Amino acid sequence: MQTISGLERCEITQPGYAIEYSYFDPRGLKSSLETKNIDSLFFAGQINGTTGYEEAAAQGIIAGINAARKSQGKSSWTPQRHESYIGVLIDDLITQGVTEPYRMFTSRAEYRLRLRDDNADIRLTKQGFEIGVVGEARYQSFCDKVDRINSEKTRLDKIKVEIESEDHELLKSKYGLHLSENKSYASLLKTSKIQYSDLMNLSNFGMTTNASVGHLVASDIRYAGYVAKQEKEIEQLKASYMTLIPENVDYADIKGLSNEAVERLNNARPESIGQASRISGINSSSVALIKIHLKKNKVI
Numbered sequence: 156m157q158t159i160s161g162l163e164r165c166e167i168t169q170p171g172y173a174i175e176y177s178y179f180d181p182r183g184l185k186s187s188l189e190t191k192n193i194d195s196l197f198f199a200g201q202i203n204g205t206t207g208y209e210e211a212a213a214q215g216i217i218a219g220i221n222a223a224r225k226s227q228g229k230s231s232w233t234p235q236r237h238e239s240y241i242g243v244l245i246d247d248l249i250t251q252g253v254t255e256p257y258r259m260f261t262s263r264a265e266y267r268l269r270l271r272d273d274n275a276d277i278r279l280t281k282q283g284f285e286i287g288v289v290g291e292a293r294y295q296s297f298c299d300k301v302d303r304i305n306s307e308k309t310r311l312d313k314i315k316v317e318i319e320s321e322d323h324e325l326l327k328s329k330y331g332l333h334l335s336e337n338k339s340y341a342s343l344l345k346t347s348k349i350q351y352s353d354l355m356n357l358s359n360f361g362m363t364t365n366a367s368v369g370h371l372v373a374s375d376i377r378y379a380g381y382v383a384k385q386e387k388e389i390e391q392l393k394a395s396y397m398t399l400i401p402e403n404v405d406y407a408d409i410k411g412l413s414n415e416a417v418e419r420l421n422n423a424r425p426e427s428i429g430q431a432s433r434i435s436g437i438n439s440s441s442v443a444l445i446k447i448h449l450k451k452n453k454v455i
Contacts, residue, residue, distance in 0.1 A: 163209035174256065178204040182435065187221035187231035188214060188245065199224045203248055204258035213241045213259070220288060232286050236439065237266045237389050238278055251435045253283050265439045266385045268378060273371055277301070300368060307365040307372045311341040322357045344376040388443075398428045398446065409448040416441045 156162050183191050188203075190196045199214035200243035221231045234242035243264045248257060261267050269278070280297045285288035289297075315337045318324045326332040330348045340357070343349045347422040354360055365372075406412060406420040416437055425431040432442045 169220060174206075176201060176327075177328075178202055178253070180204075182250070182252045184249050185231070185243060186233040186249060188233075189221060189225070189231070190257075195222075196224060201256075201411070204257055205244075205248070205445040206258050210244060210257065210259055213244055217241060217245065218222035220286065232282070234279065234282070236264065237385075238277070240264060240270055241246075247438070250433060251438070263438075266389065267442070268381050269385060271374065273374055290411055300316055303365040304368050304371055304375065306361060307368060308341060308376065310363065310365075311344070311354070311376075312339050312415075314340045314361070316340065316343065316357065322359065325357070344373045345380075346375075398449065400425055400427060400431065400445070400449065404429070406445075409444055411444045412441055420445075 156165050179190075179198055179449050181198075185191060185199060186204065188197050188199055190198060198219040199218035200211035203214060205211065205214065217233055221233070225233060226327075234247055236242045240259055240261070244257075244259050247263060263271075264270055276297055276405055280289055280294065284294040284297075301430060316326065316334065316339075317337050318334060326343075328333070330346075330353070332343075332346065332348065340354050340360070343354065344351065351366075355366070396398040404423065405421050406417045409417075411422075419434055419436045420431065420441075423430075423434050425434060428442060428446060431437055431445060432439070
């Protein structure tokens, strides 16, 4: 407080607000949330250094699933960072530990474009069915939904807006879109100005039984290019974990790394990208920055 201008001689007589509780260092947990030192003991919630109800519920789901699977002699299951926010939460806890109560923020996820609230079922329902926590009826409903989405994508890709048409004139006057060639309805959804409901006003839209999933169709088409790029980045990152890091690398020269990350990396001096990724406090974004630095300097 005394570092603030005007408060150089202030004294704190009593803290106005504080939350304190004992916790178990989550670096002592497996990704299944089973403790490393005590077999079949699973921890979830504030005991792992988190705060908030959602974080506790997320851990409870995974710990419960894995406790049940272990009692049945089955392998554990935990979603990965690129698959869900639960995966980000657990990976952060067990690799980085905590110095203050952990709260899940969307900014903690490197690939949050994939982790939208409208595609959680697309990402996880199949895995849930395979491990036995999603029932047959729900899974069949999910499969039907996926079929409707794919069917509508295919249908919209076949319908065209022709240059010499009233629809093109409507797009120009209402949305400022000037087409240089015939475009499919699907391609129109790649622009931020056009929503699925707008397509329904065009003369060739026709009848469909899949309008209920229209907003999902639009999201999938709009983000397809970005998601494909992220998928490629994920695969490249996995492969790069074997990349060796020269002993003379000065992490302070790597733009974008936080001061904390630089200090931890300089102290640990990891031999490879894989080792760097497992240092407490070093997240996937930091690993990506190291890789870019090495590539610029023609080390890899």
